Amino acid sequence: MTTSSGEELPEGWRLDGEQLIHEAELHGWKLTVVSWLDAPWDGPASLHIDPPDDPHARVDTDGITAELMRSISLAEIRRTAKELRACLGRSTDEATVAAVLQRVETDREYALMAREYVRLVRQGYRSPVTRLATAWGLSRNTISGRVRRARAMGFLDGSPGRPADRLTEKARRHLEGDDARDGERGGADGR
The missing domain is CATH 1.10.10 (Arc Repressor Mutant, subunit A)
Incomplete structure (x- = not known):
């Protein structure tokens, strides 16, 4: 998918209507971070951590742990989302x-x-x-x-x-x- 300036969205990022979505695998868990394009705040609107689709799949943590949470780079996610919003012409x-x-x-x-x-x-x-x-x-x-x-x-x-x-x-x-x-x-x- 491309931005309005013709640039490709980085790997793991996609647009879904008015939402900018980042998806990644995190120690076997599925991370989804949603930012609203027209939000009046800077950070994500929601963050979801889901287990793999296969309930028998191996994950590298014992559930959602503090270590798993600390491994989420919210600063990097926020920075990329802001840059993408600017490229999409949807930033403040x-x-x-x-x-x-x-x-x-x-x-x-x-x-x-x-x-x-x-x-x-x-x-x-x-x-x-x-x-x-x-x-x-x-x-x-x-x-x-x-x-x-x-x-x-x-x-x-x-x-x-x-x-x-x-x-x-x-x-x-x-x-x-x-x-x-x-x-x-x-x-x-x-x-």
């Missing part, structure tokens, strides 16, 4: 930016990341770093380091010791051309 702006920001190296990428951070601060999230880490499938330490670096590079501004709550002129310059999208999203650029 946050998911689209997330696909771009798996690595933050250029000034523009720091400005994009800073804009998302400020948007969350302004929406009143108590821990915007945790929210970004969860949404982007990255560690909290990675996001925290990027936010500190963005502030040190002059992309974020705010009271010392408090979350940065506005973008700098430097960040806005790197985001020029995004003004129409910012207006649609509530003007998170601090103007």
Whole structure:
């Protein structure tokens, strides 16, 4: 099956109407993870673990164990689902930016990341770093380091010791051309 941009879905992934489904075998058990294409949240909508179709088939665990559950890479599943939603044109702006920001190296990428951070601060999230880490499938330490670096590079501004709550002129310059999208999203650029 292909996405709207003509790319093949990765092995184990398929579309079923408005659902993006990931299926895999996990130590002999069948794992099915369902994400809704139009969901307002980032993660899967459901996760099912079923035994093999043959009740006498051998499985490598003694039922559904904590070890079996820990072997499920939800971060990888979430990351792939978000990338596929973006390719299918069914993502929110946050998911689209997330696909771009798996690595933050250029000034523009720091400005994009800073804009998302400020948007969350302004929406009143108590821990915007945790929210970004969860949404982007990255560690909290990675996001925290990027936010500190963005502030040190002059992309974020705010009271010392408090979350940065506005973008700098430097960040806005790197985001020029995004003004129409910012207006649609509530003007998170601090103007």
